[in-house]
Amino acid sequence: MEHVVTAQLRTVVGKKRAVRRLRSQGIIPAVAYGPGVEKPLNIGLKKNEFLKIFKHVSESTPLTLVVTDDSGKELFKHLAFIKMVQYDKVTDEVKHVDFYIPEAHHKMRINVPIHVVGKAAGVEKGGILEVVHHEVVVEALPDKVPEVIEIDVTNLGLGETIRVKDVKLPEGVKIDLDPEDVLVTVIVPRGLEVEETAPAAETTEPEVLKKGKKEEEEEEE
Template sequence: MVLALKAEARRGTTKSERKGLRSNGKIPGVIYGSNITSQAIAIEEKQLLALLRSHPNAIVEMDVPELGKQSVMINEVQRDPISRFVTHVDFHQINMNEPVTATVRLDFHGDSIGVREGGILQIQHHEISIRCLPDDLPESIVVDISELEVGKNILVSELKLSNKLEIKTDEHDVLVSILAPQKAEEEVEADTTEASGAAAEAADSKAEDDK
């Protein structure tokens, strides 16, 4: 999916100027690539947030002053560590005829047999890394869990994808599994016991120090 986004040229790069942009509903950013000169830009905050919510890994046709329309992808999003507001975004210009590596969301579909039998669904990966041509990049990958039974799992290697897609995530990684109810409870109890033991040890250590 290719989306459109318009950028403005950004001349000021000081902290106060970037803060001023954000006060006016714009997010500072930069676009760069092997075939273009890096340029500081500003993006409308509403458009950027909508893109991040719905299509964070999409190919974007960005209209950039002095550079014209460029095919880009989001490379990095910086956020305030406390508020989590977006403070800066990097766009990487891509060549539509050359492969790119991107993160693709996993959509787990189906009412699994294991869950119906009382098992606990445990998702280990919500996304995987894929390499392919930009036009072949999927918006998401559907993982059917309807036949997944208690004690079973689905590995990366079991995904059935187009031969146009190269999976970069370790093929032995577990994507999703169904835990038996008793095992799930034991894991919770083990975590609780471990935490209690650590707290007691810390208290004993403090008592020794106070003597």
């Protein structure tokens, strides 16, 4: 799904009173910068329109940023990512947004969240699922960046792990970690280990005793 964010070029910059006036008019001040733009663009976002989109996106969601002038003429259109969001300390409302404009056809590095799906088989047996990395740095072309990395843990048993090398990624996408780094694991509680090993000891002991008894009978004969 394409997310289009429309913004208007902003001429008022740095003046607190003027910026407060913008916010009172339902405009969120923002800036767009990065290697894909010659110089930073000071823009304004219509609060209601932006918040509708903001509910469904994250830092790794590719956006189409369209900037217009006062008359509505399109000045700029480019792939963008939300870099940073500032919130009001009292009301928790969005006060300012930074957009990052990557350079087309050049790989970028960006944080992508990990989304675990399914219930691990090991958890069903009493294990504890531990997500070691809730997000990872991904290297990819801007238009190939995945919104999330989905990891299915359904078949993950007690003491088993999913490492970076085990994750299937889209072509051209690379996780910037060692291939052996653990992403998700099922921890075996100490008490559960004792319960699993105890029966094995009990089954071997009678066999030893039985063998010993047979040897004694042979000696008596």
